[in-house]
Amino acid sequence: MKKISCTLGSLLNDHVSLINNDISYTNRVLNFNLSLEQYDQLSKYVKTIGVTHRFTDVINRFKTPANETPPGFRVECGLEANGVLKADLVRDIAYDKNGKRRPTNVLFSADSANPYEILPVSKIVANLTCNPGIIYDLFINNPKANIGNQYKTRDEVMEEIGRIMGPGTDISVELNDPFGKSETEIIEEVEKFKEMLSEYRLVIKVPHTGPVTKDNVSQLLTGNKKLARSYQEVTTEGAFWGHNMALMLKEKGYRVNFTLMFEPYQTALAMQAKPYFINCFIRQRAMQSGIMDQCLKQYQATHNPKYIENIREMFLDKDYLTMDQAQTDLLTIKKMAEEMLSYRHYHDVEGSDGLDSVRHTLRVFKNSNLDESKLIICSMEGEFNYPDIDKLLVEKEFEDLVHRVIVTAEPKYLARFTSCNHVVSYQRRFMNAANGEK
Incomplete structure (x- = not known):
């Protein structure tokens, strides 16, 4: 059996009403989902339902269409004194409009x-x-x-x-x-x-x-x-x-x-x-790790010092070394590169x-x-x-x-990364089919 569905609006009855001045705002969140446990707890205490000052500020500032809340905010409710339940909009870019989560966590x-x-x-x-x-x-x-x-x-x-x-x-x-x-x-x-x-x-x-x-x-x-x-x-x-x-x-x-x-x-x-x-x-x-690795392998194969010199030039260009260190000996350069690659788990x-x-x-x-x-x-x-x-x-x-x-x-x-080669292949097939070709 599916879970019983409850909303903020489910709390409304002869004894629970909306705060008059907030009605146009509160209507935007009456479909906000509550668990049955939350509903059971809140129904014991809630007498009126309204919204916070921040809620109205967000709605007005972004000129949000009627009966909607804007993306970039999650809905939270807080119980205040005298049984006043107020909905708030809290900044959270993981949320789309109307308090729904974006499609992926990433x-x-x-x-x-x-x-x-x-x-x-x-x-x-x-x-x-x-x-x-x-x-x-x-x-x-x-x-x-x-x-x-x-x-x-x-x-x-x-x-x-x-x-x-x-x-x-x-x-x-x-x-x-x-x-x-x-x-x-x-x-x-x-x-x-x-x-x-x-x-x-x-x-x-x-x-x-x-x-x-x-x-x-x-x-x-x-x-x-x-x-x-x-x-x-x-x-x-x-x-x-x-x-x-x-x-x-x-x-x-x-x-x-x-x-x-x-x-x-x-x-x-x-x-x-x-x-x-x-x-x-x-x-x-x-990229710099790749350059170091390639030069070290070329040096190992040929023993030509120019490959270590290439690493030194890269070190100067990318601020590993200052210009005063331009003549750092090649053994030191080689050791620096090897230690960095080891640290980087290359x-x-x-x-x-x-x-x-x-x-x-x-x-x-x-x-x-x-x-x-x-x-x-x-x-x-x-x-x-x-x-x-x-x-x-x-x-x-x-x-x-x-x-x-x-x-x-x-x-x-x-x-x-929205595309791959098969997109082209299938679009060719689809468009030709739609164009009447076999």
């Missing part, structure tokens, strides 16, 4: 600030990520993307993105300069985003800063644009600059997307910043797909006390990154964590 996100590009995915993704590189380099200053130079400022772009994405999508935005601003200036910039996008959708991206500080960040903007200091040569204040900024924003009520996580050892310390989103970048690390099942950092981070999540934090798996490339992530997320070890995962990529990259 959510999707897009890396883009191109309004033309995000329109086709606006009803598919639960989050959108924008950083200065995406906004300026890939869109505003790119004439191929910013058609006719229609958009001239970041604010114009963000307002249009907010309009397109609607209430169900979080929008992660990053400050233009996390180093040169006071706390007051940071809050002023954040408040501008809040006014534009609403507190319900806004998430502030805060980057790891490592050895980069307000005193040396100018080195990245002039000359060879290289930092004189090694990525390992940090100051305590500088390395935790991003962590403390994230904590400050959290304390002021903002959700934080803590970004620039490339190595799994960053995870537990990053969690101390109490982030809403935490990131795991995979493309750069996996030659075993844990990391041969380049996803050891994802597995490690999910295990940290399993042992954390931040139940609301979500992991963004980002920065993908190639034919197998997404399929390998898809396989990882159905591994039994992680089945209780998939609801905390968001897979993020450029819309075009996600789009390619």
Whole structure:
């Protein structure tokens, strides 16, 4: 026998009524499901049913059609004094409109600030990520993307993105300069985003800063644009600059997307910043591991030092080494590469797909006390990154964590995995049949 169906509306009777001023809002949730146990408990105490101030604010702010609740919110009910039951709308991007869960526990996100590009995915993704590189380099200053130079400022772009994405999508935005601003200036910039996008959708991206500080960040903007200091040569204040900024924003009520996580050892310390989103970048690390592995194999086969020199050049280009370390001896370079590949499990099942950092981070999540934090798996490339992530997320070890995962990529990259060769074959057959051919 099927379970007995109960709704919030089932509580209404001669002794239980709707709060008059809330009726147009409360009607939107009268079909909200209750278990028989919940119904039995509530029926003993409820005298009137209404909605919270936040409920009405959400409905009005997003101009939600009659008898609906917007996507991006779950319905929760709370029993107040004198038997008043109030429905609330709580921000939760795992939910579609009318308090229904999205189709899968794993959510999707897009890396883009191109309004033309995000329109086709606006009803598919639960989050959108924008950083200065995406906004300026890939869109505003790119004439191929910013058609006719229609958009001239970041604010114009963000307002249009907010309009397109609607209430169900979080929008992660990053400050233009996390180093040169006071706390007051940071809050002023954040408040501008809040006014534009609403507190319900806004998430502030805060980057790891490592050895980069307000005193040396100018080195990245002039000359060879290289930092004189090694990525390992940090100051305590500088390395935790991003962590403390994230904590400050959290304390002021903002959700934080803590970004620039490339190595799994960053995870537990990053969690101390109490982030809403935490990131795991995979493309750069996996590609560089592949280069190291290939060069080491070529050196082993030929003993030609040029292959180790190639690794050294990559180390300089990708900031493993500073320019002062350009003549590091080749034996040291070889040892560095071998140790990194070992740490990254490059030659075993844990990391041969380049996803050891994802597995490690999910295990940290399993042992954390931040139940609301979500992991963004980002920065993908190639034919197998997404399929390998898809396989990882159905591994039994992680089945209780998939609801905390968001897979993020450029819309075009996600789009390619909606298709395969058989789609073409069958469409050829179907279209020819419909066209009257045998």
